[in-house]
Amino acid sequence: MEKEKNHTAVLLIHCPDKRGIVASVTDFLHKNNGNIIHLDQHVDKDNNVFFMRVEWELGGFNIPVQEIMKYFQYSIGTSYNMHAELRLTEKKMRAAIFVSKLSHCLYDLLSRFVSEEWKIEIPVIISNHTVLESVAKLYGIDFYHVPVDTSNKLLQEQKELELLKKYDIDFVVLARYMQVLSGDLIKSFAKPVINIHHSFLPAFPGAKPYHSAFERGVKLIGATAHYVTTELDAGPIIEQDVARVTHKHSVQDLIRKGKDVEKMVLARAIWHHVNHMTLVYKNKTIVFT
């Protein structure tokens, strides 16, 4: 669904299902001279919840950007008891990347950033090690070494929060960051954190999943990108994929092959996130592709 996306707005909506929602929303946009580019909706019958993503051109739209949400809530939102979020595609999202020692995801993200495959900003990289400082330098990105351990976690996370604030970060990517963020950090930041876990969740949560996969003798290994919640490896899944392995593959082979799955899965999840295609409801991610 790629194409000139400048100057469009996206509404991400969920509410109790009811007759007439699509008609009301599209009528609202139409009457205010908004040209719909994409519209996707979904009804979860079991839970009776309505979900919608609608994107329209801002050029010619009658309502000024800063007034859209107010008018929308007056006209429609309140009466349907909607949870609605407005996103403007013109603004580049700002990501902070957290890494430890492994470089494959970082390199992949940076190459997409510098080649402008992704329209985002990556102003800062934070790590509990110094190993990847040189990569940050290479690409002229600010790097901070914040050596977290069990004794200093509270203090160090405070520093991280300040950095996220200072750099005006919209979302965090944990690119094989080997520390668990505390519930406090997640709540204080209060914006999305995307993690890549190196297994096909819910199989093999926690540490050393490739070793566990090897022990179990699985025939496919996987990776899972998910939004981070306070429960480890249990947040809403954005994207997953797998790769075939055989008895010939050692643990080292699984790790090597897994790296490729991880970086692809993480990249696709970020793509969906920065293009405002994801909507989290309870513990699931609706991905409007």
Added chain:
Amino acid sequence: MEKEKNHTAVLLIHCPDKRGIVASVTDFLHKNNGNIIHLDQHVDKDNNVFFMRVEWELGGFNIPVQEIMKYFQYSIGTSYNMHAELRLTEKKMRAAIFVSKLSHCLYDLLSRFVSEEWKIEIPVIISNHTVLESVAKLYGIDFYHVPVDTSNKLLQEQKELELLKKYDIDFVVLARYMQVLSGDLIKSFAKPVINIHHSFLPAFPGAKPYHSAFERGVKLIGATAHYVTTELDAGPIIEQDVARVTHKHSVQDLIRKGKDVEKMVLARAIWHHVNHMTLVYKNKTIVFT
């Protein structure tokens, strides 16, 4: 998107893209008390064409089924220059299966039919050989041997057309039928014909694709389900898939592994077709999944 689908209607629409189409269609349904179950739309920006599939519950809908299209065209269709098709999910579609000697697709289709995985009717099987007559008998389905060859094609296809008419067939499935249907038959039948081709089209059209794939040394083999047009293996693609092969696989292995890909691809294409999820425009198939 499966769930109680009885008593719903589906509109499949395409027209030149314009502002307000979604609002108009959903408003029409809403005002006539139709509860939308699914709505999916797509705009082909390059060709400026709007596509839409909308499904709503007939229970409580104000307009009688036989009047829907008339009212829809009055209210909306004509002004937008729409091509619109109405489908009623209550009615079971009736398929005729054409086969030659290979049984794998036939067995798979019949097992889905008899186990009611598919809500369709298969009243007749037609073949240019008698090899699979016993399979038809096994499942109590009428079987006709229509031995087509170059000398008698015109006459035999006339018989086939009569059978399709007699059995009130909605669509034909060529389940590894090794004859090319004439343009005359396709035009006279004037309803969808779905073919499974045993390669990843447009690679290896025509006869013996597995032999060609073996010769070329490809690392994946594939299958393609498409609507049949007068041009051989060039009709709108509904579904494709592939399977990995290696140097260890002989032509016989490719044929064996290919059978599984063929039957899965054909089954998924038929599923989409009978659930009114496909819309053909020019030489492409929009599949609203």
Added chain:
Amino acid sequence: MEKEKNHTAVLLIHCPDKRGIVASVTDFLHKNNGNIIHLDQHVDKDNNVFFMRVEWELGGFNIPVQEIMKYFQYSIGTSYNMHAELRLTEKKMRAAIFVSKLSHCLYDLLSRFVSEEWKIEIPVIISNHTVLESVAKLYGIDFYHVPVDTSNKLLQEQKELELLKKYDIDFVVLARYMQVLSGDLIKSFAKPVINIHHSFLPAFPGAKPYHSAFERGVKLIGATAHYVTTELDAGPIIEQDVARVTHKHSVQDLIRKGKDVEKMVLARAIWHHVNHMTLVYKNKTIVFT
């Protein structure tokens, strides 16, 4: 690796790794005028175990079939402390299929059997329900209704064992059989039992995996074929595969899409088993493809 396979023998070997094993085995075959068709070996470096599958033509081989193992153990096996198994491809393996109410795997297996895609015998179908008796009758296969429940398990499994013996069964396929076999049955039968589990193990073991997958919001569903051990869903994995799902899919959709994955995964596992391509070591399956 398909091709005229009649009159070949297969040796499946494992032993502590040591220099010269391949040379010894191939030399033994060569000296006795055996033409090697396939040879595959693997060394598990971590555990220092050597694995091998070698297939050779029996035509012209100097040692009579019934003497091969004796000579082999004298010449080589004993000195390398080998575990070796001889298989003759001429003999068709005899499978018993256990089913409950779901028919998709059964239909798929039977269609491969009757169309001779598989060179096996399926003399008997056993079920704890009578729902699928008609399918057995359709294909002329003996059917036994053995209604197992918690109160009569011991007795009923005794009947099953007698049937397996009576029909001279080489391996059992649990084709979505909804009962757990007791450890006693598994031990008494003492031959391979292949199960298809409807999840990507070790994720979602036990009952209702599609419901769990739906709740967790995974983006891929899977199926796992494994040899049955006394521990539920924990036996050596033979084959696994996955299918992509989205938020649009209900539990019913997962079940429907899962059926296709299950029948393909089970079929590939059986193919490998009946072609003597599998070797179980500890809790893993080496699959020589």
Added chain:
Amino acid sequence: MEKEKNHTAVLLIHCPDKRGIVASVTDFLHKNNGNIIHLDQHVDKDNNVFFMRVEWELGGFNIPVQEIMKYFQYSIGTSYNMHAELRLTEKKMRAAIFVSKLSHCLYDLLSRFVSEEWKIEIPVIISNHTVLESVAKLYGIDFYHVPVDTSNKLLQEQKELELLKKYDIDFVVLARYMQVLSGDLIKSFAKPVINIHHSFLPAFPGAKPYHSAFERGVKLIGATAHYVTTELDAGPIIEQDVARVTHKHSVQDLIRKGKDVEKMVLARAIWHHVNHMTLVYKNKTIVFT
């Protein structure tokens, strides 16, 4: 099959199939005190050709490296009419990368190189444009701008050949290099050239395959890594893969999604090549995985 690979040797062999080859080769290695790490063989029954890859430890091997081929040919090679190649895994292979303007494959290859995921050398990057010079500089790799066009091709390719010689290059990677190498260059270089083509060959050879794929309405796009021959896009295929696309994807989307397939397929092909797992015979690539 990854693990400590230093100080091993690999023999890649093909010859007319005959009894006793495996026994002879393994006996030769065994008698000279070589410990076999991997052995894989394959017989193409249709063409009666035997293929083999055997890898053994050099530590303790009785024959000095520079004499191995001579002794091997005396003892075995000549009598079986073998084509045999010896590779030493200790030596890092030296690659030259040719690029034009697209950076995704280049970034991916370089990240694997600098992170030592691959044990190779990349001493030089050659381009017909200057766009990616900065990337080369970033990684401290020599860069040469060799602006080839139809008028100067002969002269410029002469320069390229000199560079390949000067840098002692073992193989060339065309990482989305938009020029066709002349038959003269290919013959004069006389070493492997690996190209990544942005389609699932043989579908869509030549220029603009994504546009053609879009026009045809395929449901999967692909990429193909192959050894370059004098015939365009027709060389022996090393690796292929595909990605699913829908009607929602524009040509730009196909290009974006295709980039990920391209870089993964190219990376896997290079991995197989530098680990001496590929053997070209006629127009096919045996990949011993």
